[in-house]
Amino acid sequence: MGDVDAPHRVTVEPCAKRFRVYLGDAAIADSVAARLLFETGLPVRPYLDRADVAMHLLRPSPTRTVCPYKGIASYYDAAIGGTVIRDAVWCYEDPFPEVGLIKGRLAFYPERVDTLEIAAR
Secondary structure, three states: OOHOOOOEEEEEEOOOOOEEEEEEEHHHHHHHHEEEEOOOOOOEEEEOOOOHHHHEEEEEEEEEEOOOEEEEEEEEEEEOOOOOEEEEEEEOOOOOOHHHHHHHOEEEEOOOOOOHHHHHH
């Protein structure tokens, strides 16, 4: 049956590459201390420390989702000038212990921001 019976895996690793996130011309994140989350069947996602994110450009969203492998995710809208991007960012405030390295860190939907740039460092 191929991959049907393959186990679902989620791992987190530190990463020293530089990640930048832009909305239009505004940089809303710039980090060299990301945590990369690898999950079966999904793209690799960088989770950034809040200290590396322009938190004044984000506002809490009422959206919540549940992941059976990571826990409950809360979301943020990004607001720059008159533009609001709904649920552009998510965060696990209290993730399951197996993915504890992403606790309180922010991940951006690449399709909802203008640029998610990964630079060699």
